[in-house]
Amino acid sequence: MLRRGQQTAPLYLGGPISAETRINERIRVPEVRLVGPGGEQVGIVRVEDALRLAYEADLDLV
Numbered sequence: 675m676l677r678r679g680q681q682t683a684p685l686y687l688g689g690p691i692s693a694e695t696r697i698n699e700r701i702r703v704p705e706v707r708l709v710g711p712g713g714e715q716v717g718i719v720r721v722e723d724a725l726r727l728a729y730e731a732d733l734d735l736v
Contacts (some may be wrong), residue, residue: 695736706726
């Protein structure tokens with residue numbers, strides 16, 4: 675129970691939003707919005723495909 679005026683942690687799909695930055699294999703969602711090395715929008719892709727593209731470009735997925 676909360677006191678009047680007390681704030682809660684931000685919620686996302688029923689759970690708190692993590693402040694931890696997830697990189698590469700630590701990403702836990704099935705799809706990501708991918709931005710290419712030059713800043714171009716690639717689109718929403720499966721995280722496995724995004725990881726492969728990141729490794730091919732010698733970049734990290736964040």
